[in-house]
Amino acid sequence: MASAAxxxxxxxxxxxxxxxxxxxxxLFRTKTEAEAEIVKxxxxxxxxxxxxxxxxxxxxxxxxxxxxxxxxxxxxxxxYEYRGALExxxxxxxxxxxxxxxxxxxxGAWQQCLTTKYKLSGGYPNRVARYVRGVFRLAVxxxxxxxxxxxxxxxxxxxxxxxxxxxxAEVRLLLKHAYKxxxxxxxxxxxxxxxxxxxxxxxxxxxxxFLRRVYRVEEQLVYEKGKxxxxxxxxxxxxxxxxxxxxxxxxxxxxxxxxxPPPADGEWAGMLWLMPGGKPVGESTIDWxxxxxxxxxxxxxxxxxxxxxxxxxxxxAGGENxxxxxxxxxHKDVMTTMRTxxxxxxxxxxxxxxxxxxxxxxxxxxxxxxxxxxxxxxIPEPRTRGGRLVQVNR
Numbered sequence: 099m100a101s102a103a104x105x106x107x108x109x110x111x112x113x114x115x116x117x118x119x120x121x122x123x124x125l126f127r128t129k130t131e132a133e134a135e136i137v138k139x140x141x142x143x144x145x146x147x148x149x150x151x152x153x154x155x156x157x158x159x160x161x162x163x164x165x166x167x168x169x170x171x172x173x174x175x176x177x178y179e180y181r182g183a184l185e186x187x188x189x190x191x192x193x194x195x196x197x198x199x200x201x202x203x204x205x206g207a208w209q210q211c212l213t214t215k216y217k218l219s220g221g222y223p224n225r226v227a228r229y230v231r232g233v234f235r236l237a238v239x240x241x242x243x244x245x246x247x248x249x250x251x252x253x254x255x256x257x258x259x260x261x262x263x264x265x266x267a268e269v270r271l272l273l274k275h276a277y278k279x280x281x282x283x284x285x286x287x288x289x290x291x292x293x294x295x296x297x298x299x300x301x302x303x304x305x306x307x308f309l310r311r312v313y314r315v316e317e318q319l320v321y322e323k324g325k326x327x328x329x330x331x332x333x334x335x336x337x338x339x340x341x342x343x344x345x346x347x348x349x350x351x352x353x354x355x356x357x358x359p360p361p362a363d364g365e366w367a368g369m370l371w372l373m374p375g376g377k378p379v380g381e382s383t384i385d386w387x388x389x390x391x392x393x394x395x396x397x398x399x400x401x402x403x404x405x406x407x408x409x410x411x412x413x414x415a416g417g418e419n420x421x422x423x424x425x426x427x428x429h430k431d432v433m434t435t436m437r438t439x440x441x442x443x444x445x446x447x448x449x450x451x452x453x454x455x456x457x458x459x460x461x462x463x464x465x466x467x468x469x470x471x472x473x474x475x476x477i478p479e480p481r482t483r484g485g486r487l488v489q490v491n492r
Contacts, residue, residue: 154198263407275395292409302368
């Protein structure tokens with residue numbers, strides 16, 4: 099039909115009903131262009147590829163915060179983390195832009211500015227980019243835009259810094275110099291279980307099976323701004339696991355319960371690690387305690403996550419395969435484990451080669467043993483490897 103502006107400019111108005119039954123209109127210069135638009139839209143409806151031409155006008159900020167973020171099914175503290183990343187790195191750049199206006203060239207340039215402008219490093223550029231790429235991926239699924247501007251744009255490389263965990267000698271030194279029994283017990287349990295800081299600080303008596311020597315990891319202590327400390331479920335299903343306990347770990351927990359019985363009721367019922375006054379241990383508090391202990395022990399500063407790395411290194415040195423290590427640590431997949439500890443697995447493989455070389459070397463060759471236990475008649479002394487006692491058959 100002829101528009102009210104017939105005779106000048108875009109004189110022809112194309113009208114059609116969208117799949118939702120609502121009428122859409124668009125203005126064109128000629129009748130042929132208007133008819134072509136109707137044919138195009140009707141065809142898209144038939145093939146299921148129809149996208150509302152006006153859907154993409156929603157701003158990046160509005161869609162990211164009001165549509166994408168609620169769709170992620172996040173627990174409270176994660177919402178705060180995700181929202182913070184969007185507000186710091188996405189909204190200042192594109193917040194008031196329309197979703198449909200972002201070009202692939204701009205998407206690539208934005209990823210670059212994460213390191214050049216915002217000086218992000220390590221794995222954080224990949225994490226932030228993953229959030230934002232998810233925003234536009236959902237927009238495609240919602241038929242807000244036909245294609246994501248990140249399609250064909252390679253994500254920032256996921257950089258995993260090589261971990262250098264403390265060895266058993268250093269952990270023993272930390273336990274010796276811990277200035278409170280609470281810290282010594284927590285450090286030891288952390289090193290022998292690989293629990294994350296929140297999982298460790300949120301340990302409860304009812305989750306410990308002293309007879310079977312296992313701990314059910316099902317929750318963690320978290321802090322959320324405006325809400326304070328509280329027990330919350332784990333972020334992933336892989337995090338929920340049944341963790342075998344070393345006898346020494348069981349003894350440490352039993353001694354803690356005997357010396358400081360957990361409260362039977364109240365908000366912190368069953369909590370194993372409580373400060374004087376009955377409050378749980380905060381993340382910054384235990385980090386400060388470990389750093390102070392490192393200073394007293396005259397060793398390099400460590401953080402709690404490095405005790406988790408220590409646990410992983412002990413398992414790897416002891417011959418556990420990557421899948422088992424991944425399960426014990428509560429990683430979502432074995433690739434996460436391999437990215438973090440690949441160099442430790444490589445060291446373990448080299449150790450295996452050295453053992454085999456020494457065992458099979460002919461007399462006189464480099465690495466050959468001059469005397470074996472079979473010829474000497476002596477039983478080889480047991481030696482420690484990776485924190486546990488193993489019998490070495492020479």
